[in-house]
Amino acid sequence: MMDAELARMMGALGRPSRAAAAPSTDPRRTTPKGELKMPKFVKFHPEDPATLLNEVFWEDPNDFEPYHSDFTGRTIYWGTVPMRENGHADINPWEFGGRTMESQQAYTKDSPRPEIQFINVLMEKKKAAMKEVDISELSKRDYTLDIHVEYMPETKKIERKIRVSGGLSLAVFSDKVMKPLFGLVRNLHAHIFQDFSDGSQFGPRDSNAIDVIHHLDKTGYAYIPDDEYTLAHFLRKPGDELGYLYDFGDNWHFLIKVAEIAPVEESTGKVVVLGGTGAHPPDGVASWRWIDLMQKVDASAKDRKAALDVLYESSGYAGQRWDPHFDFAEFSVPATQRAVAAAVASKLSVPGGAKHFSALLAAGADDALVYPSTLKKGQRLVRTPVPRADGAPARVFMEEGVAQERRDNPANTACANCGSPHGLKACSGCKQRYYCSRSCQRANWAQGHKKVCTGGKSK
Numbered sequence: 016m017m018d019a020e021l022a023r024m025m026g027a028l029g030r031p032s033r034a035a036a037a038p039s040t041d042p043r044r045t046t047p048k049g050e051l052k053m054p055k056f057v058k059f060h061p062e063d064p065a066t067l068l069n070e071v072f073w074e075d076p077n078d079f080e081p082y083h084s085d086f087t088g089r090t091i092y093w094g095t096v097p098m099r100e101n102g103h104a105d106i107n108p109w110e111f112g113g114r115t116m117e118s119q120q121a122y123t124k125d126s127p128r129p130e131i132q133f134i135n136v137l138m139e140k141k142k143a144a145m146k147e148v149d150i151s152e153l154s155k156r157d158y159t160l161d162i163h164v165e166y167m168p169e170t171k172k173i174e175r176k177i178r179v180s181g182g183l184s185l186a187v188f189s190d191k192v193m194k195p196l197f198g199l200v201r202n203l204h205a206h207i208f209q210d211f212s213d214g215s216q217f218g219p220r221d222s223n224a225i226d227v228i229h230h231l232d233k234t235g236y237a238y239i240p241d242d243e244y245t246l247a248h249f250l251r252k253p254g255d256e257l258g259y260l261y262d263f264g265d266n267w268h269f270l271i272k273v274a275e276i277a278p279v280e281e282s283t284g285k286v287v288v289l290g291g292t293g294a295h296p297p298d299g300v301a302s303w304r305w306i307d308l309m310q311k312v313d314a315s316a317k318d319r320k321a322a323l324d325v326l327y328e329s330s331g332y333a334g335q336r337w338d339p340h341f342d343f344a345e346f347s348v349p350a351t352q353r354a355v356a357a358a359v360a361s362k363l364s365v366p367g368g369a370k371h372f373s374a375l376l377a378a379g380a381d382d383a384l385v386y387p388s389t390l391k392k393g394q395r396l397v398r399t400p401v402p403r404a405d406g407a408p409a410r411v412f413m414e415e416g417v418a419q420e421r422r423d424n425p426a427n428t429a430c431a432n433c434g435s436p437h438g439l440k441a442c443s444g445c446k447q448r449y450y451c452s453r454s455c456q457r458a459n460w461a462q463g464h465k466k467v468c469t470g471g472k473s474k
């Protein structure tokens with residue numbers, strides 16, 4: 016959202032911004048309930064009028080009452096966002112945008128906004144609590160997980176069953192398992208894992224995905240990096256759940272639920288796709304729009320065509336042939352297993368170099384002018400033209416700053432052949448891929464690593 020556009024919209028709503036009011040040295044501010052009140056913990060900058068700040072931030076983060084939904088039994092977004100009766104976050108985008116506008120000038124990274132002062136305490140408390148969680152046994156056990164997209168109509172369910180090691184880090188699970196499992200584009204949008212017991216959230220470290228920049232406020236302001244925690248930290252027994260929110264603008268909510276945890280002696284660490292229903296959700300389409308389309312898709316030929324048009328315009332289906340016979344229920348275990356295997360065989364995506372879309376300003380425009388980039392050492396811009404469904408030449412590009420020479424951290428990756436996080440050793444030729452065993456290394460070598468391994472020796 017552009018600030019000017021937002022200002023215009025707020026003006027149209029008749030809600031004047033009071034950001035221009037005289038600086039106040041009074042440490043108190045008026046809460047949304049209309050009380051002039053001293054905050055118990057946060058400190059307001061004199062130029063922050065806090066007119067659009069949520070009531071909870073006058074509390075002490077050490078003992079506040081988090082917002083919780085009795086309807087869903089969940090606490091989301093650190094418990095700082097009010098919830099409606101149905102358990103959804105009660106978010107007014109104009110208030111969130113207005114809050115950004117009234118506070119963004121006053122605070123800096125070193126003296127953060129009251130929201131971040133508050134969440135920082137919650138994050139430190141959560142990190143301390145996570146240190147006490149014993150994962151020594153569970154991280155060696157294989158989990159059978161049922162994962163589905165929430166809020167889809169009964170007839171258009173999107174669900175998957177998969178077996179993975181409890182020792183996979185959340186970051187690896189997101190990048191190499193969740194994305195290919197649901198046909199989402201890797202490293203395009205951001206995600207957060209949500210622990211519903213306290214609303215704590217974990218997401219991509221240093222992500223510069225566009226949805227982090229524009230929408231993180233609406234999903235709880237901040238998150239703990241997810242590369243230091245494993246599935247076993249959160250999923251302790253059958254029935255345990257973990258939320259996964261993908262794309263903070265389009266809001267795809269997934270629920271990850273434990274069906275079974277295998278004994279250590281029956282666990283291999285391999286990622287195995289066991290089943291599923293439903294074609295993958297269209298990356299780049301708002302979830303509520305898709306749910307709405309899916310409720311009507313069987314009603315008439317016109318509704319069906321509208322849904323297909325949206326699907327084929329999405330980034331997940333870009334360039335595929337428009338097919339009137341598309342089956343919304345279709346799911347293939349072998350095809351999905353291949354997609355997961357391809358992700359597992361590649362390096363971990365670099366969230367600091369997240370993908371974004373660019374459109375050429377004019378045919379033949381100077382790329383350097385169109386795409387100024389600030390890549391870090393070892394990163395390179397990879398540009399993929401996105402073909403258009405009508406066959407016209409591509410003028411939109413998906414770009415990603417990827418560390419070509421950077422190795423995965425062995426503590427935060429998986430065997431390039433089977434997806435196990437255990438006992439990883441680097442390929443002695445190139446040091447760029449990790450394997451859990453000699454047999455996995457040999458299998459991956461035969462399947463194509465010999466063509467790309469810069470070490471050049473046969474294995």
Ligand SMILES: [Zn+2]
Pocket residue numbers: 430431432433434435450451452455
């Ligand atoms: Zn392996």
Ligand SMILES: [Zn+2]
Pocket residue numbers: 442443444445446447448464467468469470
């Ligand atoms: Zn190699």
